Amino acid sequence: GAVVSQHPSWVICKSGTSVKIECRSLDFQATTMFWYRQFPKQSLMLMATSNEGSKATYEQGVEKDKFLINHASLTLSTLTVTSAHPEDSSFYICSARSRGITEAFFGQGTRLTVV
Amino acid sequence: GQNIDQPTEMTATEGAIVQINCTYQTSGFNGLFWYQQHAGEAPTFLSYNVLDGLEEKGRFSSFLSRSKGYSYLLLKELQMKDSASYLCAPMDSNYQLIWGAGTKLIIKP
Numbered sequence A: 001g002a003v004v005s006q007h008p009s010w011v012i013c014k015s016g017t018s019v020k021i022e023c024r025s026l027d028f029q030a031t032t033m034f035w036y037r038q039f040p041k042q043s044l045m046l047m048a049t050s051n052e053g054s055k056a057t058y059e060q061g062v063e064k065d066k067f068l069i070n071h072a073s074l075t076l077s078t079l080t081v082t083s084a085h086p087e088d089s090s091f092y093i094c095s096a097r098s099r100g101i102t103e104a105f106f107g108q109g110t111r112l113t114v115v
Numbered sequence B: 001g002q003n004i005d006q007p008t009e010m011t012a013t014e015g016a017i018v019q020i021n022c023t024y025q026t027s028g029f030n031g032l033f034w035y036q037q038h039a040g041e042a043p044t045f046l047s048y049n050v051l052d053g054l055e056e057k058g059r060f061s062s063f064l065s066r067s068k069g070y071s072y073l074l075l076k077e078l079q080m081k082d083s084a085s086y087l088c089a090p091m092d093s094n095y096q097l098i099w100g101a102g103t104k105l106i107i108k109p
Helices: none
Strands: A004-007 A010-013 A019-025 A032-038 A045-051 A067-073 A076-081 A090-097 A110-114 B003-005 B009-013 B018-025 B032-037 B044-049 B053-057 B060-065 B070-075 B084-090 B103-108
Touching: A004 A090, A010 A019, A019 A090, A019 A110, A032 A067, A032 A076, A045 A067, A076 A090, B003 B084, B009 B018, B018 B084, B018 B103, B032 B060, B032 B070, B044 B053, B044 B060, B044 B070, B070 B084
Parallel strands: A010 A110, B009 B103
Antiparallel strands: A004 A019, A019 A076, A032 A045, A032 A090, A067 A076, A090 A110, B003 B018, B018 B070, B032 B044, B032 B084, B053 B060, B060 B070, B084 B103
16 A cells, blocks of 8 residues: 655654654655544544645644644645644644545654653 | 544454444545554554445455445454554545544453
8 A cells, every 4th residue: 555654753842842743655646635633542633634735724723823734745744833832742643645546544643742 | 513423442352253333424425434543553544435335355344334324344353453443434525534533442362
């Protein structure tokens, strides 16, 4: 199957700093990328959907100025958590889909801990 | 609204068979996915059903009834490594996956 690489796998940062998470499709063109957040024992929560070359569409309740998403190429999308706070600590997962393909492929996820 | 209903937790014995049920309501329907998620890891794809019926893939099978808004995942010859959460995720008319909290499956020796 297609491979999506997410980096870093885990990160610890100080409160008030920013953290960037990368999501790369290694062997296909990702026309659409999805960013999720998952708290322990809860379902995946879609944060935003981005199409290559367009601004991301954020879900209700997700602050677009806090969670900056860039999808500048067909193989790379980034999520930047700005001015992180302890309540932003969570598991962030990206998935990528190619045009005309129904299945989306997941990255490995990033465990963010804000201290 | 859109929602998913799965049991929160199930327990089964190694070597046995277990069926995880899922009922769903979505705005439109473009198929249903089952994913496996181990603790601390991202989901991994198990199956995709878009037509009614049973799809078999090795030890795992998935069934769909669109008219009933119902699907199940059948796991045979259970192994300890099958202990994980199983996520039923239908796709709505916008091709967005709708996620529930999943079913935590505990396998006992």
